[in-house]
């Protein structure tokens with residue numbers, strides 16, 4: 050005998066910090082964090098790929114850690130501090146050093162995987178500026194890229210690490 054379908058949770062208002070600003074959202078049903086970002090808040094820089102915790106395209110930074118937004122229920126946003134690719138935009142419109150490094154290394158082709166990789170590297174280098182090659186490769190292994198092969202992405206990530214360190218030293 051099949052179990053009766055579980056009733057969807059009632060709509061709920063949540064408050065969180067998104068890209069440095071307080072936000073309130075009403076979440077409905079079984080929404081995931083990715084749904085809130087892309088559908089409710091129109092932040093489409095975070096990509097919707099496999100929907101299955103595999104490709105890494107939906108990666109955001111939540112409370113300092115890289116997280117796959119397709120997995121977590123939207124209710125987890127309550128009280129959280131979230132950074133998406135849109136939040137890396139500099140006040141003067143210039144690219145973040147991680148984005149610059151990936152472009153310079155030829156790691157960006159169609160670009161679909163790039164926002165997730167940028168957020169993964171941002172979390173890694175913010176927490177661990179001297180991340181080892183092993184740590185770097187382990188972080189990149191969470192992401193699929195259909196276009197580039199992975200060496201250019203690895204080279205771009207090494208360059209990004211250098212740029213972030215130089216920027217930290219200059220400030």
Ligand code: FES
Nearest residue numbers: 098099100105119
């Ligand atoms: S869309 Fe989330 S891991 Fe692929």
Ligand code: FES
Nearest residue numbers: 159162194195196
């Ligand atoms: S650049 Fe196209 S999927 Fe990575």
